[in-house]
Amino acid sequence: MKKHTYSRRQFLGRAAGASVAAVGVPYLIPASALGGQGNVAPSARIVMGCIGVGGQGTYNMNAFLRNADVQVVAVCDVDRDYKDGGAGREPAKRLVEAYYGSNAPSGGYKGCEAYADFRDLLARDDIDAVTVCTPDHWHGVISVAAAKAGKDIYCEKPLANSIPESKAIRDTVKKYARVLQTGSHERSNDSVRFACELIRNGRIGKLHTIRVNLPSSDPHHLEIAKLAGTSFPPMPVPASLDWEMWQGHTPWRPYTERACHFWWRFILDYGGGEMTDRGAHIIDLAQLGNNTDDTGPVELSAQGWRPATGLYDTFLKYSFECTYTNGVKMVGRDDGDRGLKFEGTDGWIFIHIHGGRLEASPESLLKEVIGPDEIHLGRSPEHHRNFLDAVKTRQDPVAPAEVGHRTATICHLLNLAMITGRGFKWDPLKEEIVGDPEANRWLIQPMHSPWHL
């Protein structure tokens, strides 16, 4: 494990100071390194490490790389190289070094470390912020450890794969005053924020129903449906993958490639199916429009279908209903155009996911202007940029830990209602299921040793 006595900022600050004292700036330090010509001085850059660099993790890493005030110095993945060099820690490292190399006068750059164990990356005290883009079952342990190590965090949605894990993230982030952005990027769309402003300012009258369309008919859903009931036999673990570490705190199972990269989201130990996948986007916006970001429904019920056998055990068909204390009902189904419809006494607004295209009745709603004395939800320049700005200002980003936790909670409770076959009353203040001790046992997340929150 590498030990860095000084932070990058301290080191650069001292080095620059010494150079200035000795020979003056122009001879040793190019202007670009001090922030001239539109560049950002190294001491002003947010130093980042990217944990989990598969498909989504690499996408997020690329998004951060393109911000001039970011320096990615480390990547981490339990898989060295997969998807024919398209994912894993070594391809990610090459990508980072190629990106910075293309901008370097020498045309080369060697400044990105690749780690197999996130603890080694978190031990570096020169890193300010991390991305956590692992499979969902790792979000809790890694984000909690990152907050304890003093890092700010961009964590993919859903915030965690269980309620106690996302709660621990929320509490630890608060304890150490860290900034966390949940990767529910639909919140950063101007149109989404405008729609929610219209709703919260009463432009559709009194909001009474939110209809959630969470279809499971994308090609990957259809493939899972086709494979429903298929049992995949154990396979040899690829040499590049640390399968034991990939599983982490979850109950052990032998390797089969269909349980691992990407497809893990349809196995409850690792993900929650579409309910927590796109559900974490759409239900998240229901929370925003309903002004319930720091709370949740008080009653939930759900019915669903999942395969009786085979590898995959998440729900592929579902319908659900939630009731909030303000009387608003959120009803959901697994078909229709992906998005959500806010219905009020005077009209409705539909937000399409992804992208935030709006429909409304009356259509004139979309030409409304929010007055200066009305509720404004602010704007986000872009989700990653919003996180970086929050790191600098120490203000909440648009999807802070509390928001991510409350959204994830609803998704997990709906899955739980389907697993147990019964609905619940939920106390969003105590964060307990009311009067059902057996169901509350699901809110404890035992972890395989040595992992804990």
Added chain:
Amino acid sequence: MEQQIEALKTTYDWGQSRVPLTELSDHIRASFGNETELKNIRTALLSVLDSDAKYAAKQYVCRELSIIGNDDCVPALAKLLTDEKLSDMARYALERIPGPAVDKALLAALPRAEGKAKIGIVNTLGNRACRDAVSETAKLARSSDEALACAAVSALGKMGGAEAANALAQVADGVSEKVKPALYDARLTCADRMVAEGDRAGARKIYQSLTATGVPQLVRTAALRGMRDAVSSR
């Protein structure tokens, strides 16, 4: 149910049909609130644990017992706590089963367990905030095995209370650099719990000690936040 239990005992393994498991889970779900039938189911599931069933079958049984298990299931699960392969799944079930019988079983297994199994038991005692385990856990906080020491101090923080606070204060000078971050975090957790339980004076003492020179800035800031919150929660 007999057919499904037999399949678990004799044939079920990874990559095979889960139909018997699903049928059994459906039966458990349908028996919600029917204590007589749940008792039958527990007995049947425990018989799988006591058989030559494969690991995959026993893992399934532990998952189900984590939800419907009770004191009657504790002895059979406790026997597995020192089993290298099944210890984690035994804890998986026990951690969710309420009541002092589980705490006693975990404490009894602690001296006999080794390596990861021992760390796991410490983690579970911490997660259950088992205050009867404070003195045994405090001994482990001084272990030369740094992973075990980290687990022990973290568990003490979650257990909370004056005795755990004292234990954490006493080990503070003796831990290695690698254990220190876990210790600071545990002391903050312990203080936060004391505030929640109304012992603001005890919590304040911990927070103050964590604002001292030499304590990492991250922890000092968290301690100051804790003190502020303790005052505002009056």
